[in-house]
Amino acid sequence: MNRPGLAELGVHLPPLAVTSAGPLPATPALREARRAHARAVLSDAELAEEAQRASEHWVGVQERLGLDVLVDGAQDVRDLVCRFTDGLAGFTPGGLVRIYGDRYRRKPIIAGPVSWRAPISVEGWQTLQSLTTRPLKARVTGPYTLARWSFDAHYGSRAAACLAIATALRHEVNALVAAGAKVLQLDEPALTEPGAEWELAAEALRLVTTGVGAYVIAHTGHGGDPESRDPRSELPVDNLDVWNLDGSAHLPEGVDATIDVFALGAPDTPTSEAIDARLREAVDAYGTERLWVGSSWHLGAVTPDRAEAHLEALVRAAATLRGGSTAAGDVSPEAMPVAEGAPAAIATAVIVAASTEVAAETEVDAQPEPGFEEAPQETEASVAASAVIGTPAEDDAPDEQ
Amino acid sequence: MELQAVSAGSYPRIGDATGEQRLRYAYASFRSGELTVAALRQVEDEVAASILSEQIAAGLDLVTDGLVRWYDPISHMAQALMGIAPGPLRPYFDTGSEYRQALVRGPLLRTRALVADEYIFAAAQSTRPVRVVLTGPLTLARASVIETPAYPSLAILARSYAEILATEVGALVAAGAQHIQIDEPALASEPDLLELGAETLTPIAEAKGAAELALALFHGDPGRALPTLAALPIDVLAIDILHAPRAVEALIGAPPPQRLALGVVDATNVNSDDVESRARTLEPVLAGLGAGPHYLTSTGGLEHLPRASAHEKIISLARIRNAIVGSAGATA
Numbered sequence: 001m002n003r004p005g006l007a008e009l010g011v012h013l014p015p016l017a018v019t020s021a022g023p024l025p026a027t028p029a030l031r032e033a034r035r036a037h038a039r040a041v042l043s044d045a046e047l048a049e050e051a052q053r054a055s056e057h058w059v060g061v062q063e064r065l066g067l068d069v070l071v072d073g074a075q076d077v078r079d080l081v082c083r084f085t086d087g088l089a090g091f092t093p094g095g096l097v098r099i100y101g102d103r104y105r106r107k108p109i110i111a112g113p114v115s116w117r118a119p120i121s122v123e124g125w126q127t128l129q130s131l132t133t134r135p136l137k138a139r140v141t142g143p144y145t146l147a148r149w150s151f152d153a154h155y156g157s158r159a160a161a162c163l164a165i166a167t168a169l170r171h172e173v174n175a176l177v178a179a180g181a182k183v184l185q186l187d188e189p190a191l192t193e194p195g196a197e198w199e200l201a202a203e204a205l206r207l208v209t210t211g212v213g214a215y216v217i218a219h220t221g222h223g224g225d226p227e228s229r230d231p232r233s234e235l236p237v238d239n240l241d242v243w244n245l246d247g248s249a250h251l252p253e254g255v256d257a258t259i260d261v262f263a264l265g266a267p268d269t270p271t272s273e274a275i276d277a278r279l280r281e282a283v284d285a286y287g288t289e290r291l292w293v294g295s296s297w298h299l300g301a302v303t304p305d306r307a308e309a310h311l312e313a314l315v316r317a318a319a320t321l322r323g324g325s326t327a328a329g330d331v332s333p334e335a336m337p338v339a340e341g342a343p344a345a346i347a348t349a350v351i352v353a354a355s356t357e358v359a360a361e362t363e364v365d366a367q368p369e370p371g372f373e374e375a376p377q378e379t380e381a382s383v384a385a386s387a388v389i390g391t392p393a394e395d396d397a398p399d400e401q
Numbered sequence: 402m403e404l405q406a407v408s409a410g411s412y413p414r415i416g417d418a419t420g421e422q423r424l425r426y427a428y429a430s431f432r433s434g435e436l437t438v439a440a441l442r443q444v445e446d447e448v449a450a451s452i453l454s455e456q457i458a459a460g461l462d463l464v465t466d467g468l469v470r471w472y473d474p475i476s477h478m479a480q481a482l483m484g485i486a487p488g489p490l491r492p493y494f495d496t497g498s499e500y501r502q503a504l505v506r507g508p509l510l511r512t513r514a515l516v517a518d519e520y521i522f523a524a525a526q527s528t529r530p531v532r533v534v535l536t537g538p539l540t541l542a543r544a545s546v547i548e549t550p551a552y553p554s555l556a557i558l559a560r561s562y563a564e565i566l567a568t569e570v571g572a573l574v575a576a577g578a579q580h581i582q583i584d585e586p587a588l589a590s591e592p593d594l595l596e597l598g599a600e601t602l603t604p605i606a607e608a609k610g611a612a613e614l615a616l617a618l619f620h621g622d623p624g625r626a627l628p629t630l631a632a633l634p635i636d637v638l639a640i641d642i643l644h645a646p647r648a649v650e651a652l653i654g655a656p657p658p659q660r661l662a663l664g665v666v667d668a669t670n671v672n673s674d675d676v677e678s679r680a681r682t683l684e685p686v687l688a689g690l691g692a693g694p695h696y697l698t699s700t701g702g703l704e705h706l707p708r709a710s711a712h713e714k715i716i717s718l719a720r721i722r723n724a725i726v727g728s729a730g731a732t733a
Binding site: 094095096097098099100101102104107109148149151152153192193194195 | 413414415416417424425428429472473490492494495497498499500501670671672704705706707708709710
């Protein structure tokens with residue numbers, strides 16, 4: 001399925017549709033709530049209410065800024081693995097395991113046959129979707145990542161565990177589509193890891209997505225780049241995240257690309273000009289018809305102000321290219337119909353572009369680490385860790401979620 | 402045959418219980434400026450001491466400090482070297498953990514001890530011999546990004562790391578270390594680098610003096626490399642015998658002259674390690690070995706497991722040893 005296919009589902013997007021990969025930073029109120037929860041002065045229910053308010057806040061922000069396809073912002077207190085394994089039969093909660101430094105996450109245990117019991121993410125998606133006329137992505141953590149990032153005490157082989165999880169997740173995906181979700185995002189950050197089994201991941205995703213009746217995005221944290229992808233496999237999705245601009249020839253036919261514009265925390269913070277240039281390069285590489293403009297998973301690791309600035313810059317850059325690039329001869333305004341389902345998108349973007357120059361200030365908050373004198377830079381490579389692991393650094397109090 | 406149970410290196414530094422998360426709170430306080438580096442180091446010392454005690458109580462004969470001060474296996478070495486800047490995070494083999502890439506921007510210079518101070522502390526705390534761990538030169542080189550003409554190739558950079566590690570080994574020996582382990586997962590997973598890996602181990606072996614030098618080849622199957630490694634002046638080869646079938650085949654068919662540390666407790670999963678089953682797995686490998694002492698260990702550091710599970714693993718390790726040689730075979 002491509003953009004016209006999405007239009008048939010009632011989702012009318014412009015070329016260079018702008019979206020965010022998923023995680024956005026916790027709001028100050030949510031951070032405070034997490035601290036209070038850690039001190040046992042806030043109940044689970046109260047924390048969940050604050051997380052919901054934070055999600056609603058970010059949906060509003062994205063709509064105001066003019067993103068074309070919105071995300072929930074991953075304000076849920078659980079990481080992207082436990083969010084689903086907690087709801088599937090067969091999993092039991094695991095203990096804390098270290099990822100890096102003092103970053104930890106809970107690693108669940110597959111203790112029995114995995115099966116789907118009831119909708120896990122449907123109600124949350126419906127609630128947020130009801131707040132906006134823009135399409136809200138329904139994000140599901142992919143079966144390969146759930147299998148690889150869990151301990152298997154039942155199946156004895158990753159393939160068996162992965163395919164069982166995929167079968168269970170198909171029920172969840174069906175429930176999301178039945179509830180009205182038109183754009184699904186399968187998060188598979190484990191595909192960035194050494195020895196990633198692409199063929200297995202593809203087989204599992206086929207179980208999850210074949211004939212599902214929605215536009216399916218796979219977000220891998222750049223495991224989707226042609227250089228790192230196992231050429232023997234092709235993920236059965238409609239859209240794959242990429243970073244490199246020289247691999248369009250290797251992107252499977254009919255698959256769109258979501259290009260990350262920002263290399264957050266890279267040594268050279270992108271200026272507005274650099275962002276525009278990167279987007280133009282991406283258009284040259286992939287063409288406007290198959291290109292989406294995306295943010296990084298890393299947005300969850302920066303301050304809310306900076307995340308918002310990143311999103312603003314993203315929308316501005318896409319809008320500039322849609323409407324102001326004819327001089328460069330690469331995009332025609334006539335070829336860029338305004339999204340029917342999102343009439344405010346481009347107008348909003350133009351206003352933002354006229355009022356704000358934010359890109360030059362965008363950089364990730366480096367966290368001090370004992371040992372190195374120089375504060376380390378976070379970059380795209382730590383996308384998965386930053387996306388799924390809440391750290392004391394982020395919340396000022398130990399909190400594994 | 403003398404058979405000892407030994408820690409493979411890392412160990413979980415926190416647990417799920419509130420009282421086991423002191424180090425985590427300390428890092429959070431350090432980040433917010435409420436704790437000095439010195440105060441953070443004090444907490445690290447206390448956690449290291451508790452891990453040493455836990456291993457001794459479980460019955461291990463040779464213990465480590467759990468590498469509790471290491472952010473990751475690469476940056477803990479790199480931060481003691483001039484010429485390196487911290488880079489982005491990358492996945493560390495198939496462990497689910499990450500390391501910070503070393504950006505090599507100038508000639509490398511060892512500005513302080515890499516782990517010698519940690520060894521001195523651990524040795525003073527422990528009633529059992531302490532094994533000290535270093536990341537190997539090949540793994541360090543593979544985890545580096547060369548951004549300087551000072552190192553025109555991976556091989557030249559690896560040799561530079563090897564010289565630095567040899568200096569550190571000398572310092573460790575001078576401090577009294579008798580058991581030194583070099584972790585070289587890159588050598589286990591990339592057999593094409595075998596020749597370079599073997600070359601870079603030579604200066605380290607020359608610096609070890611009378612200390613026992615172990616080469617840990619976890620996170621891969623080094624079966625093809627064993628004949629070459631057999632010729633090296635290494636005292637102990639540490640090999641995963643649960644996930645490396647080619648290595649097991651080679652060990653049974655033509656045991657190397659070195660003593661072995663056999664990874665027989667699964668460091669990758671929370672499953673219980675059945676003592677009798679594991680003992681049977683060991684039988685054909687042990688049958689062809691000399692008097693030893695040989696070691697039983699886990700299939701890698703245990704830090705990728707929850708602490709409660711890691712604790713069960715080291716208890717299993719001691720029980721497997723006892724099942725084979727009886728508790729009398731362990732270190733008195």
